[in-house]
Amino acid sequence: xxxxxxxxxxASPQEAPKEDPEKLAEFEEKINRGEKIEPHDWMPYEYRRxxxxxxxxxxxxxxxxxxxxxxxxxxxxxxxxxxxxxxKVQDEVGHxxxxxxxxxxxxKSREQMINDLLSGKSKYSNVFNYPAKTWxxxxxxxxxxxxxxxxxxxxxxxxxxxxxxxxxxxxxxxxSFHLRYGYDTVVALATGTKKQRQMVQDALNxxxxxxxxxxxxxxxxxxxxxxxxxxxxxxxxNDEMRQQFLNMYVPKIRELGLEIPDPxxxxxxxxxxxxxxxxxxxxxxxxxxxxxxxxxxxxxxRKKAEMMGQWVRRALRNPRQxxxxxxx
Amino acid sequence: xxxxxxxxxxxxxxxADDQLIIGHRHSEWIGLGPIxxxxxxxxxxxxxxxxxxxxxxxxxxxxxxxxDPDTMGFLRAENEYRCCHLVEYPNGEYDFSLIxxxxxxxxxxxxxxxxQASAFEPIRGIARKFKSEIKYHILHADVWVRRxxxxxxxxxxxxxxxxxxxxxxxxxxxxxxPYEQVLIEENIFPGEDALRQRWLETIQPxxxxxxxxMPDPSSIEPAYGGRRGYHTEHLAPLLEEMSWTLRYDPEAExx
Numbered sequence: 046x047x048x049x050x051x052x053x054x055x056a057s058p059q060e061a062p063k064e065d066p067e068k069l070a071e072f073e074e075k076i077n078r079g080e081k082i083e084p085h086d087w088m089p090y091e092y093r094r095x096x097x098x099x100x101x102x103x104x105x106x107x108x109x110x111x112x113x114x115x116x117x118x119x120x121x122x123x124x125x126x127x128x129x130x131x132x133k134v135q136d137e138v139g140h141x142x143x144x145x146x147x148x149x150x151x152x153k154s155r156e157q158m159i160n161d162l163l164s165g166k167s168k169y170s171n172v173f174n175y176p177a178k179t180w181x182x183x184x185x186x187x188x189x190x191x192x193x194x195x196x197x198x199x200x201x202x203x204x205x206x207x208x209x210x211x212x213x214x215x216x217x218x219x220x221s222f223h224l225r226y227g228y229d230t231v232v233a234l235a236t237g238t239k240k241q242r243q244m245v246q247d248a249l250n251x252x253x254x255x256x257x258x259x260x261x262x263x264x265x266x267x268x269x270x271x272x273x274x275x276x277x278x279x280x281x282x283n284d285e286m287r288q289q290f291l292n293m294y295v296p297k298i299r300e301l302g303l304e305i306p307d308p309x310x311x312x313x314x315x316x317x318x319x320x321x322x323x324x325x326x327x328x329x330x331x332x333x334x335x336x337x338x339x340x341x342x343x344x345x346x347r348k349k350a351e352m353m354g355q356w357v358r359r360a361l362r363n364p365r366q367x368x369x370x371x372x373x
Numbered sequence: 374x375x376x377x378x379x380x381x382x383x384x385x386x387x388x389a390d391d392q393l394i395i396g397h398r399h400s401e402w403i404g405l406g407p408i409x410x411x412x413x414x415x416x417x418x419x420x421x422x423x424x425x426x427x428x429x430x431x432x433x434x435x436x437x438x439x440x441d442p443d444t445m446g447f448l449r450a451e452n453e454y455r456c457c458h459l460v461e462y463p464n465g466e467y468d469f470s471l472i473x474x475x476x477x478x479x480x481x482x483x484x485x486x487x488x489q490a491s492a493f494e495p496i497r498g499i500a501r502k503f504k505s506e507i508k509y510h511i512l513h514a515d516v517w518v519r520r521x522x523x524x525x526x527x528x529x530x531x532x533x534x535x536x537x538x539x540x541x542x543x544x545x546x547x548x549x550x551p552y553e554q555v556l557i558e559e560n561i562f563p564g565e566d567a568l569r570q571r572w573l574e575t576i577q578p579x580x581x582x583x584x585x586x587m588p589d590p591s592s593i594e595p596a597y598g599g600r601r602g603y604h605t606e607h608l609a610p611l612l613e614e615m616s617w618t619l620r621y622d623p624e625a626e627x628x
Binding site: 346349353355 | 443
């Protein structure tokens with residue numbers, strides 16, 4: 046799963062050093078030729094800064110994203126769902142591990158990144174600041190949020206930074222299983238008893254807006270520089286990805302007899318684009334600035350986990366320890 | 374049912390219950406581990422345990438006509454469960470969870486090793502497969518117990534305290550079944566006493582390497598009761614949570 050809607054940092058010209066024009070030209074040519082940039086290659090300050098931010102946000106989204114779904118592992122209905130959900134949430138934590146490693150190649154340690162998450166300096170996907178109230182919420186997340194993530198990540202995997210692209214390819218492969226699991230779970234509910242159908246409809250009603258927000262603010266108000274596109278940090282606009290999602294999933298949702306809670310949602314036959322109600326972008330910004338329904342809870346849980354694990358990490362760092370090599 | 378059949382059924386149910394409840398507890402670490410790698414490792418172990426429980430309930434269903442695995446695993450009354458108290462306890466901090474995992478998995482390893490030669494033929498292959506999974510659980514537990522036992526003064530003290538808390542509970546794993554004699558005479562399972570002996574011989578040297586002092590088992594009252602359906606106060610809320618969704622709509626045929 047992934048936090049879409051990457052929020053680029055403000056440009057910081059006073060920090061950014063003046064780049065060597067020759068090296069910069071060489072760097073840009075390399076990207077133009079479709080080659081990947083690797084950790085030891087020269088790269089502009091701003092490229093490094095934006096990539097760290099982006100990969101870090103993605104990694105944080107994976108560990109925070111494990112929380113709303115994780116709470117349903119202990120309540121999953123039956124063996125098969127329990128096993129599948131454990132495997133899925135485990136994958137998400139594994140993605141965080143991969144992504145922190147990818148970001149570390151750019152010079153920021155995992156510890157620093159986690160500290161920035163806990164202090165609120167660094168963001169994660171807004172979508173995880175909403176509660177997963179029922180089993181059906183966990184099902185909708187696994188199907189539709191992961192579907193959004195796949196669109197987002199498949200796009201980003203064609204970017205220019207080698208370690209991030211390779212991590213994303215592997216992540217997308219795993220996400221495709223999550224999507225199937227999520228779809229199967231939603232189908233079971235949507236074709237089940239009246240109570241189950243109501244449960245999944247309610248969950249869709251709750252999650253539709255956060256899912257529309259998932260791809261980030263509309264292009265007309267979203268700040269992303271032409272430079273990030275040229276450097277293949279940003280490969281598709283938020284609106285393009287949102288349209289792609291609607292194209293692929295609106296028919297599938299309707300096919301299951303579920304009603305999408307947007308009365309004006311339709312595809313304009315002339316433009317071929319989906320028309321939808323304004324999903325309240327003020328809310329999006331309110332939530333991203335820390336005032337969503339679960340922001341405080343999510344960070345509090347993370348902080349508690351960090352605090353409880355401190356003594357373990359201290360013991361791992363102790364040079365006196367006798368056993369230092371992991372077996373697997 | 375004749376005593377031999379009853380004895381096998383009893384044995385399978387307690388193993389299935391242990392695996393399910395410890396797996397459930399391990400899964401609660403996902404997202405909360407001391408390092409990301411531990412979330413992943415415990416999630417892996419949890420899946421093996423819950424998967425093993427499912428296999429055992431399936432075997433019970435096929436061989437003894439018990440209810441389907443979901444009903445058996447999720448929907449029985451609390452006093453019908455036969456798990457030991459050790460697995461019921463909340464995770465607490467990583468020290469308790471780790472030492473429990475260590476004590477439990479060494480017993481499991483030997484249990485399934487013994488069952489490979491059982492006169493109850495259907496368990497043999499299953500035991501072999503489980504043992505091959507538990508081998509990795511033991512590697513994991515041993516590495517961490519050694520590291521934290523000898524890490525810092527703080528980690529050493531925590532591990533020693535956790536060992537003392539968990540040890541009487543762990544002795545409860547070996548609470549004799551009412552059919553102990555039948556199991557032994559029929560060569561189904563060599564018995565809890567034999568298992569306990571092998572377990573003690575294995576864990577003692579590892580604990581020593583970890584600078585941890587194993588409590589003297591002869592001076593400790595083992596936490597018995599679980600195998601007869603008497604549980605700690607921790608099991609009922611766990612079961613309520615675990616069955617929450619299934620109970621939400623008992624009419625539902627599929628989830």
